[in-house]
Amino acid sequence: MPDMIKSAIPMWRVQFHLLGGMRKMVFVLTATVTIIVAGTIVVRRVAAGTPFTTVAGWITVFLAWAQSAILVLAGSNMIYRAIVRDVDSRMIESHRLSPMTNLGVALGYLFGPTQQVLAVFLTAGLGGAIIGFIGQIPLGPWGIGHAVLLTSAITLWALVVFSGMKSGKPLNPGGLIIAVSSLSLPLSFVPGAAILLNIYSVMYGMYLLMGKAAPHAVITAITFAVCAAMILYWLAVAAVKYRRPDLPALGSFRGLILLAILVVLGMIGLAAFEELRSRFVSVPTDDDFLTPQWIVSLVMAVCLAAIPIGGAVQCRMLAARGAALRDWTDRISDVLVVLLAAIIVLSGSYIIGWKCWHEVLPIPQAAQRAWGYTGAAVLVGLLTLRPVFVLVQRYPKSASALVGAFVLIVWGFPPLIDLIRAEQLATVYKPPTFSFLMGLSPIGTLIAAWADIAVPLIPGITFQVILLSLLWIVAARFRRRWPTLPHVAAR
Amino acid sequence: MFESSSPHIADYKLTESAVKDTRSGGEGRPERSARTHPNSLLATSGESYADPAVEIMNLLRAEHIRVEFGPLVAVDDASFDLSGGQLLGLVGPNGAGKTTLIRVLAGLHAPTRGTAYVMDKPILDENQIVRHHVGFAPDTPPLYDDLTLQQFLRFIGGAYDLTRQETDERIDFWLEQLWLTEKRDVLMKHLSRGMKQRAALARTFLPSPHVLLLDEPLSGLDPAGRRQLRGVLGMLRDQGCAMIVSSHILSDLEEVATHIAIIEQGKIIRWTTTDALHHEDLERRTYRLAIANGYEEFGKLLAAIPGVSDVRAEGRLYTFDYLADEARVVELLQDFVHRAVPVVSFTMVTKSLEEVYLRAGVKQVD
Numbered sequence: 001m002p003d004m005i006k007s008a009i010p011m012w013r014v015q016f017h018l019l020g021g022m023r024k025m026v027f028v029l030t031a032t033v034t035i036i037v038a039g040t041i042v043v044r045r046v047a048a049g050t051p052f053t054t055v056a057g058w059i060t061v062f063l064a065w066a067q068s069a070i071l072v073l074a075g076s077n078m079i080y081r082a083i084v085r086d087v088d089s090r091m092i093e094s095h096r097l098s099p100m101t102n103l104g105v106a107l108g109y110l111f112g113p114t115q116q117v118l119a120v121f122l123t124a125g126l127g128g129a130i131i132g133f134i135g136q137i138p139l140g141p142w143g144i145g146h147a148v149l150l151t152s153a154i155t156l157w158a159l160v161v162f163s164g165m166k167s168g169k170p171l172n173p174g175g176l177i178i179a180v181s182s183l184s185l186p187l188s189f190v191p192g193a194a195i196l197l198n199i200y201s202v203m204y205g206m207y208l209l210m211g212k213a214a215p216h217a218v219i220t221a222i223t224f225a226v227c228a229a230m231i232l233y234w235l236a237v238a239a240v241k242y243r244r245p246d247l248p249a250l251g252s253f254r255g256l257i258l259l260a261i262l263v264v265l266g267m268i269g270l271a272a273f274e275e276l277r278s279r280f281v282s283v284p285t286d287d288d289f290l291t292p293q294w295i296v297s298l299v300m301a302v303c304l305a306a307i308p309i310g311g312a313v314q315c316r317m318l319a320a321r322g323a324a325l326r327d328w329t330d331r332i333s334d335v336l337v338v339l340l341a342a343i344i345v346l347s348g349s350y351i352i353g354w355k356c357w358h359e360v361l362p363i364p365q366a367a368q369r370a371w372g373y374t375g376a377a378v379l380v381g382l383l384t385l386r387p388v389f390v391l392v393q394r395y396p397k398s399a400s401a402l403v404g405a406f407v408l409i410v411w412g413f414p415p416l417i418d419l420i421r422a423e424q425l426a427t428v429y430k431p432p433t434f435s436f437l438m439g440l441s442p443i444g445t446l447i448a449a450w451a452d453i454a455v456p457l458i459p460g461i462t463f464q465v466i467l468l469s470l471l472w473i474v475a476a477r478f479r480r481r482w483p484t485l486p487h488v489a490a491r
Numbered sequence: 492m493f494e495s496s497s498p499h500i501a502d503y504k505l506t507e508s509a510v511k512d513t514r515s516g517g518e519g520r521p522e523r524s525a526r527t528h529p530n531s532l533l534a535t536s537g538e539s540y541a542d543p544a545v546e547i548m549n550l551l552r553a554e555h556i557r558v559e560f561g562p563l564v565a566v567d568d569a570s571f572d573l574s575g576g577q578l579l580g581l582v583g584p585n586g587a588g589k590t591t592l593i594r595v596l597a598g599l600h601a602p603t604r605g606t607a608y609v610m611d612k613p614i615l616d617e618n619q620i621v622r623h624h625v626g627f628a629p630d631t632p633p634l635y636d637d638l639t640l641q642q643f644l645r646f647i648g649g650a651y652d653l654t655r656q657e658t659d660e661r662i663d664f665w666l667e668q669l670w671l672t673e674k675r676d677v678l679m680k681h682l683s684r685g686m687k688q689r690a691a692l693a694r695t696f697l698p699s700p701h702v703l704l705l706d707e708p709l710s711g712l713d714p715a716g717r718r719q720l721r722g723v724l725g726m727l728r729d730q731g732c733a734m735i736v737s738s739h740i741l742s743d744l745e746e747v748a749t750h751i752a753i754i755e756q757g758k759i760i761r762w763t764t765t766d767a768l769h770h771e772d773l774e775r776r777t778y779r780l781a782i783a784n785g786y787e788e789f790g791k792l793l794a795a796i797p798g799v800s801d802v803r804a805e806g807r808l809y810t811f812d813y814l815a816d817e818a819r820v821v822e823l824l825q826d827f828v829h830r831a832v833p834v835v836s837f838t839m840v841t842k843s844l845e846e847v848y849l850r851a852g853v854k855q856v857d
Contacts, residue, residue, distance in 0.1 A: 003619070007650075010646050010649030010650045013646065014635065014638070014642075014643075014646040014649075017637075017642050018635060018638065089633050089634070089635070089636075090631065090633035091633045091635060093629070094647075094694070095650070096598075096599060097597060097598070097599065097622065097625065097626075097627055098622060098647070098650040099619040099622040099623050099650070099651060099652065100650050101619065102617070243617070244601060244615070245601075246600075246601040247601075321603055321604060322557070322603065322604030322605065323601060323602070323603060323604065324601065324602075324606055324613060324615050326615075326617075
């Protein structure tokens with residue numbers, strides 16, 4: 001038996017006892033069956049003249065909602081409570097002392113506290129299948145819908161496990177669901193993120209269960225593949241953080257993987273957006289919707305590259321102070337991480353997103369020019385993030401906030417100011433005209449390049465290079481002081 | 492670096508294969524006697540460290556460990572070795588860094604600098620074998636309140652890869668040793684503080700670790716429980732475990748420790764063997780003398796003797812320091828008899844750990 005599973009078994013067993021053991025399990029399952037049977041009888045009585053096929057349809061729709069709520073809300077909540085209990089009681093340290101493998105413990109938290117939820121889900125799924133069978137409802141979508149919903153929920157659970165290991169306070173599942181639901185429209189600008197966060201897969205599963213959609217082989221395959229990849233990823237980073245809370249969870253190597261996943265999914269999402277929109281998202285159709293989507297995806301990728309860069313710089317600082325790093329994944333040079341991140345963003349967008357950029361700028365010369373500026377903006381931008389991260393190590397607890405502030409002010413303000421200025425000066429007869437301000441930041445450069453705005457970008461890029469050089473020099477001096485800086489220990 | 496040098500402890504080296512044998516119940520596993528540590532590494536009847544093939548050496552090693560919390564240096568350059576059969580008593584005021592140091596050694600806290608090794612393997616490495624050998628009991632025991640003691644310990648057995656039979660045997664043993672047999676099926680939330688403390692110790696001892704790190708294990712126990720635990724600690728020490736025990740109950744520590752380290756503001760300021768502690772400052776010793784009634788001026792007489800200082804009188808009981816060799820002490824007593832001092836008793840007071848600690852001038856941390 002693999003060590004991972006061997007380590008997970010005691011965790012599952014102990015969670016089973018903590019959840020009330022066999023007696024509680026039998027009670028929960030009996031209650032589930034009773035509710036389904038009683039509910040069916042009541043509905044049948046109330047709608048006496050209605051054909052059973054219709055009644056079965058109502059019941060399966062109700063069950064679809066119930067199943068989603070059970071999996072997403074109850075499942076996440078059980079994991080949340082288990083982790084908070086172990087962190088608060090310090091039992092997590094007892095686990096950490098034991099020879100249980102890191103992945104085994106993460107797996108234990110994934111499937112241990114959710115045993116009852118899974119049992120209820122399967123029982124209700126079986127009950128729904130029996131009702132559907134009697135009501136002559138096709139069972140294919142019901143089965144596939146359950147599989148899709150389950151894998152999507154497990155992906156979400158894995159994210160809850162990771163967040164718990166990272167901060168000791170897992171994501172609040174209720175808050176997460178509300179946040180994700182409210183973000184669904186803005187996320188349509190970055191369809192890849194919506195895929196990554198499982199919004200589309202949960203919707204797909206729900207539609208299948210409610211009979212609103214037919215199974216689609218490609219979408220089902222992509223859903224399973226993405227969920228499997230993300231489950232593995234979140235569990236792997238949760239395992240790392242469980243063992244070494246002092247090191248960045250998404251440090252260099254793992255951050256690069258996340259960046260690559262997001263870039264790939266982002267580009268796939270853009271390419272398949274029409275398909276996704278027609279099925280899941282109600283956003284107005286606009287011929288020019290692709291351009292902002294493309295630009296937002298590029299900007300998001302550049303911003304997300306901050307994760308591996310920040311992780312790499314933090315690891316370098318810890319090493320400079322004498323701390324023991326975990327393995328080679330934490331020892332990658334921060335400059336190399338910057339270059340790899342730039343390669344991932346540029347090549348991923350270029351190769352996987354070729355269909356999109358061809359549609360955004362179908363004129364070869366314009367596209368060629370845009371790629372030139374994109375390369376410069378991404379490279380200079382990511383290289384700039386490195387010294388910024390070096391400098392903020394003086395305040396490790398606020399490092400992320402400080403880098404966020406830098407990105408917002410230094411990268412966000414120039415294009416924003418130029419945008420406001422251009423809008424104010426524009427009239428009915430005179431279209432908005434932009435200035436060199438647009439090119440002062442990588443974000444502005446990307447907007448100008450891909451929106452095909454005719455502004456001189458070279459002076460702006462020159463400014464970015466000068467800023468980069470200055471920051472690099474200051475950071476190099478500061479870096480020498482790293483070994484003497486007060487260390488802020490992780491929790 | 493402090494060198495451990497207990498004269499009565501032989502240095503042995505514990506090989507991984509030997510450990511594995513004993514754990515898996517292989518051929519190298521020694522026979523058990525009824526009242527010894529089950530699955531004990533070395534020993535069983537009478538003679539400890541009997542197996543010459545099993546060497547214990549540097550079971551635990553700290554190398555320049557430094558821990559910082561912002562500007563606060565919690566542990567400052569701590570380095571030492573601990574071999575099997577050695578028990579280090581870690582003493583110091585509250586906030587001196589004892590708990591932090593122990594947590595680093597257990598691998599629960601990554602040091603800012605330096606490395607802790609267990610059996611020559613860095614504790615922070617992804618090495619499952621190393622974790623089999625380290626047991627840590629924190630001052631606040633982490634337990635699952637909604638489990639019975641037996642369920643909890645069975646979980647621990649599973650986590651350490653023990654079979655159900657092995658686990659149950661060890662549970663029987665440790666519950667008996669720690670006076671918890673009757674509480675086996677009681678939910679942990681219904682246990683008193685002292686019992687929880689003992690349950691946490693049972694959890695720590697159950698996997699038979701070779702390195703034991705106990706943070707204030709005696710604090711929540713009643714006098715009889717403390718005595719019992721001292722016995723258990725002595726047994727584990729004699730069976731070849733390397734142990735660090737932090738405690739403020741110095742008299743208990745003195746009884747079981749082979750080594751003492753005093754830690755102040757993160758720095759180990761004193762490291763000594765318990766034997767050396769009792770015999771240091773040979774020239775200056777404290778004596779206690781009781782006299783019968785009828786010698787009112789004895790205090791003045793005592794104070795006037797050259798070499799005598801710090802005379803304290805409690806009724807007819809006098810305590811004083813005397814800077815002299817043994818011959819002069821004999822002469823002093825003869826002089827008293829000659830002067831017809833009605834001496835009832837005359838004893839040398841052994842310096843206690845508490846006294847050594849208090850005299851070390853350790854700064855209390857606010």
